[in-house]
Structure formats: C-alpha cells, structure tokens
Amino acid sequence: MRVTITTWNINSVRLRIDLVAKFIKAIRPDVLCLQETKCPDDRFPRKRFARLGYPHIALNGQKGYHGVAIVSRLPFDRTDAHHFCDRHDCRHVGVTLGEHAGLSEPAVLHNMYVPAGGDEPDPSINVKFAHKLAFLDEMRSAPHLRAAPNEHAILLGDLNVAPLEHDVWSHKQMLRVVSHTPIECEKLIAAQNAGGWIDVMRRFVPASEKLYTWWSYRALDWEASDRGRRLDHVWASPVLADRVTGMTVARAARGWTRPSDHVPVTVTLEA
DNA sequence: ATGGTCGGCAACCGA
Numbered sequence: 001m002r003v004t005i006t007t008w009n010i011n012s013v014r015l016r017i018d019l020v021a022k023f024i025k026a027i028r029p030d031v032l033c034l035q036e037t038k039c040p041d042d043r044f045p046r047k048r049f050a051r052l053g054y055p056h057i058a059l060n061g062q063k064g065y066h067g068v069a070i071v072s073r074l075p076f077d078r079t080d081a082h083h084f085c086d087r088h089d090c091r092h093v094g095v096t097l098g099e100h101a102g103l104s105e106p107a108v109l110h111n112m113y114v115p116a117g118g119d120e121p122d123p124s125i126n127v128k129f130a131h132k133l134a135f136l137d138e139m140r141s142a143p144h145l146r147a148a149p150n151e152h153a154i155l156l157g158d159l160n161v162a163p164l165e166h167d168v169w170s171h172k173q174m175l176r177v178v179s180h181t182p183i184e185c186e187k188l189i190a191a192q193n194a195g196g197w198i199d200v201m202r203r204f205v206p207a208s209e210k211l212y213t214w215w216s217y218r219a220l221d222w223e224a225s226d227r228g229r230r231l232d233h234v235w236a237s238p239v240l241a242d243r244v245t246g247m248t249v250a251r252a253a254r255g256w257t258r259p260s261d262h263v264p265v266t267v268t269l270e271a
Numbered sequence: 272a273t274g275g276t277c278g279g280c281a282a283c284c285g286a
Contacts, residue, residue, distance in 0.1 A: 011277075011278070011286085012278055012279075015279090036278090036286085038278070038279065063279085063280095064278090064280070064284090064285090065279080065285065065286095066285090115285095115286095117286095118286085119286095160286090216275085217277045217286090218274080218275040218276050219276090220275080258277095261276090261277075
C-alpha cells in the first residue's frame with residue numbers, strides 16, 4: 001500500500017487554513033503533520049479538514065504558542081502525546097497507522113516541534129537555548145522515540161536544527177547562529193542515532209548538495225538571497241526507510257501569498 | 272555590524 005505523508009510548520013493553522021486547503025487539493029497527501037498550529041484543540045478547524053477529506057485528527061494544541069496536529073484520510077489505531085522537560089508545551093503528537101488504515105504492518109508516526117532556542121547561543125545566559133539542548137537530550141533518551149530494529153516507524157517535524165554543512169546557506173557564517181551551532185547539531189545527530197533513525201531526506205538529496213525547508217521572513221527577497229536552512233526533517237526506522245520511494249520539498253509554497261516561513265516536505269512510502 | 276518580519280493577542284513573547 002502506498003502512503004504519502006507531509007510535514008509542515010504552518011505558523012498558525014487558522015490564519016493559513018486556505019493555504020493548507022490549496023496544498024491539500026494539489027498534493028492530496030494521506031497524512032498531514034502540522035507544527036505551530038497556535039490553536040487550542042477546541043478551536044482547531046476540524047470541519048474544514050473533514051470537508052477536505054481528512055476526518056481523522058490527532059491534536060496536541062494550546063493557546064497562542066506551539067501546537068502540533070496530525071490530520072489524516074486514514075484512520076488511526078491509536079494516538080498519544082508526550083510532553084518534554086516537565087513542561088506543558090505542546091510539541092509532540094503520535095499516531096499508529098495499522099489495521100484500520102489498511103496497513104499490513106503497523107507504522108508509528110511521531111510529529112514533533114523542537115524549541116527554536118532564542119538568539120544567543122550560550123545556554124548559561126539564554127534559558128531558551130538551555131531548554132532546547134535539554135529537549136534534544138530528552139529526545140535522545142526517550143524510550144518511546146526509539147525505533148525497534150524491525151519496527152515501521154517515522155519521526156518527523158520541525159526539529160529547528162540544520163545539522164549538516166549543506167543544510168544551511170553558509171556553514172561558516174552560521175556556526176554561531178542558533179539552529180546550526182555545533183552543540184545542537186551534535187545533540188540532534190545523537191538523538192537520531194540513539195533512536196536508530198535514518199535521515200530520509202538525505203537519501204534523496206546527497207549531503208554535498210544544498211537542501212532547505214525554511215527561509216526567514218526578514219529577508220528582503222527570500223528567493224533571490226536564498227539564505228535557507230533545513231529545519232524540517234523526516235526520519236524513518238531502517239526497515240521503513242528502505243520503503244520510502246519519494247521525497248519532495250514544496251519550495252514554491254514559500255512564494256505563496258502570506259506564506260509560512262517553512263515549506264511542506266512530503267514523503268511517499270510503500271507501507 | 273546591524274536590523275530586518277511575522278503571529279498571537281492585546282504587553283511583548285516566541286520564532
């Protein structure tokens with residue numbers, strides 16, 4: 001069975017619901033994972049998604065900040081949500097696609113939103129960066145985020161770290177910029193390795209080539225300057241990574257009217 | 272070297 005899954009930091013799902021609808025109508029992913037919904041669960045636009053053909057929804061939202069959601073054409077076998085660093089921040093929601101979705105083998109899907117970490121890359125003076133580093137450490141040690149050897153599992157989302165040299169427009173100029181400092185890159189890779197995860201996007205675009213999913217709102221002309229970063233990721237368990245047959249970064253979405261600063265990333269898998 | 276832009280929600284905080 002062929003399944004397509006999209007991850008997209010939407011930066012307010014209510015403000016950009018028409019952009020989401022435009023994307024859905026064009027791409028028709030089976031599962032859409034959103035971050036930064038900035039929306040309490042009782043205000044989430046469920047009816048709009050149901051009308052678009054996505055009646056199955058798993059939410060972990062809060063008022064004003066953060067918030068994650070999984071909207072799906074396929075039903076879930078189960079859903080869960082985890083909180084990190086003893087905070088109430090809504091940064092994880094997980095589902096299992098299995099029997100009810102028509103999959104022969106159940107697949108676990110984690111949708112994550114890692115803290116951005118503020119501007120100052122020194123955890124001793126910037127509590128937001130200290131929190132980001134603690135969050136990454138907890139991702140590394142969390143048993144529920146570990147992919148068992150033969151398990152079908154995906155971890156995706158806005159991980160807010162661009163770990164590789166060509167995940168940023170200038171490795172040298174970004175070394176002291178939060179999202180590409182050595183300490184957070186090391187911690188993200190450590191979490192990836194500890195969980196047994198494969199970096200799916202880099203199976204399709206080699207590490208020697210530039211690959212971005214985010215462009216700052218602050219650029220005068222994001223497209224001309226093209227100072228992007230790969231902040232959004234798709235990780236898969238080894239057995240499922242071998243079944244991923246396609247990966248698309250919808251760069252054009254950054255040029256839509258009133259865009260998110262992140263663009264959708266879609267993977268196709270034979271589940 | 273610096274400041275540049277968003278969204279939520281009604282002051283600034285988080286990004």
